[in-house]
Amino acid sequence: ETGVTQSPTHLIKTRGQQVTLRCSSQSGHNTVSWYQQALGQGPQFIFQYYREEENGRGNFPPRFSGLQFPNYSSELNVNALELDDSALYLCASSDGTGGPQHFGDGTRLSIL
Amino acid sequence: AQSVTQPDIHITVSEGASLELRCNYSYGATPYLFWYVQSPGQGLQLLLKYFSGDTLVQGIKGFEAEFKRSQSSFNLRKPSVHWSDAAEYFCAVGAMDDYKLSFGAGTTVTVRA
Numbered sequence: 001e002t003g004v005t006q007s008p009t010h011l012i013k014t015r016g017q018q019v020t021l022r023c024s025s026q027s028g029h030n031t032v033s034w035y036q037q038a039l040g041q042g043p044q045f046i047f048q049y050y051r052e053e054e055n056g057r058g059n060f061p062p063r064f065s066g067l068q069f070p071n072y073s074s075e076l077n078v079n080a081l082e083l084d085d086s087a088l089y090l091c092a093s094s095d096g097t098g099g100p101q102h103f104g105d106g107t108r109l110s111i112l
Numbered sequence: 113a114q115s116v117t118q119p120d121i122h123i124t125v126s127e128g129a130s131l132e133l134r135c136n137y138s139y140g141a142t143p144y145l146f147w148y149v150q151s152p153g154q155g156l157q158l159l160l161k162y163f164s165g166d167t168l169v170q171g172i173k174g175f176e177a178e179f180k181r182s183q184s185s186f187n188l189r190k191p192s193v194h195w196s197d198a199a200e201y202f203c204a205v206g207a208m209d210d211y212k213l214s215f216g217a218g219t220t221v222t223v224r225a
Contacts, residue, residue: 004155041218042116042202042216042217042218043202048212058212090156100146100158100161102158103157103158
């Protein structure tokens, strides 16, 4: 089975720009979650999508938004980038039946 | 609100020695508990999980963890570490009806020869 894949691997943006990160979930998984991991910290929950609907959100402003597609792949969009948005963004998928989340290798976003 | 505390920021252990990483959680209901490992520049790999049943759970790479409800703990152990176990370890807690995980700040494990 294929695992969770994220693209791009690395990205450099400047303040005020917009960015889109992509995630392909593991085969058979209908739930996708996004996390932000700042340097030296644990991942922080951004939001989760279940069958194309947002299913919960962490303490992140509205400029963080997402989409889930019919094939369960997902996008994370961040508008008006700030320096503090520099982090590793992790995508995780799960099968919606109580199974654990499986993580991709992340996208490293650097804001200059 | 759910939260996780990993009291040890950094642990150094000799190769072949035993390892124990501490995790304390705060959660109002029955928790789902996880341990993940992260190597530099990579994502998180699931080591083991506890949902219910036997409080001693076995995971991959020779790791095990014990759930102690009375102590709100879920400590990770390995009897004999290998140099390849050097990594960042994260404990996480989630709810039974959703999968929004709360992570601890992590423990960095260094293995010396």
